[in-house]
Amino acid sequence: MTTTRTVVYDDLLRRLALEHGAFLRREVLELGLDDRDLRRHLRAGVWVRVRHGAYTFRDLWDVMGLEERHRVRARAAMRVLGQRVVVSHHSACLMHRLPVWGADLERVQLTRRDGAQVARKAICNTARASSSPRTSARSMASP
Numbered sequence: 001m002t003t004t005r006t007v008v009y010d011d012l013l014r015r016l017a018l019e020h021g022a023f024l025r026r027e028v029l030e031l032g033l034d035d036r037d038l039r040r041h042l043r044a045g046v047w048v049r050v051r052h053g054a055y056t057f058r059d060l061w062d063v064m065g066l067e068e069r070h071r072v073r074a075r076a077a078m079r080v081l082g083q084r085v086v087v088s089h090h091s092a093c094l095m096h097r098l099p100v101w102g103a104d105l106e107r108v109q110l111t112r113r114d115g116a117q118v119a120r121k122a123i124c125n126t127a128r129a130s131s132s133p134r135t136s137a138r139s140m141a142s143p
Contacts, residue, residue, distance in 0.1 A: 008031075009028075009031045009032075009033060010095040010097070012031060013027070013028070013031070013057075014057060015059055017056045017057055018077055019058070020076075020079060021050075021056065021071065021072035021075045021076060022050045022051075022054040022055060022056045022072055022076040022079075023053070023054070023055055023056065024053055024054055024055075024076075024079060024080065025038065025053045025055070028052075028055070038055070038110065041055075045058050046058060048071055049082070050069075050076050051073050051076050051077060051108075052080070053076075053080050054073075054076035054077075054079070054080060056072065066105045067094055067105065068070060069105070070091065070094050070105045070108065071094055071095060071130045073108045074087045074091045074094070074095060074108045074110075077108050077110060080108070081132070083113070084113055084114060085112055086110065086111050086113060087109065087110060088109050088110060088111040089109035089111075090103035090108040090109055091108045091110070092109070092134060110113055121127070
């Protein structure tokens, strides 16, 4: 049975998924749903888990290729972990839509800016990030 409440949260979560690739558990909770609702939607196949704490709609996920799914996972990791991490290595290449060969697209490469350790379903390198400008993929492209 579809209720007005169901339509409202479904619409809001779908907008988040379309804008960010995924919606977060905390956003589900802010809408007044709970973990039981989240599990019920996952079991019913309406939502799919993108990474720890991030979900999207099954119909959106099913039409994505492997590289787009990787970008969604990377964006979700950035939303969950915030400014503490940057997307790096093959994940950064994919975010810039550069080609990669032989990379494990199931795992997102992150670098922790503060040198601390992290990581579920992500490879996390650690480095102290300087405040100097970063080299972008655009600046590295050949003319």
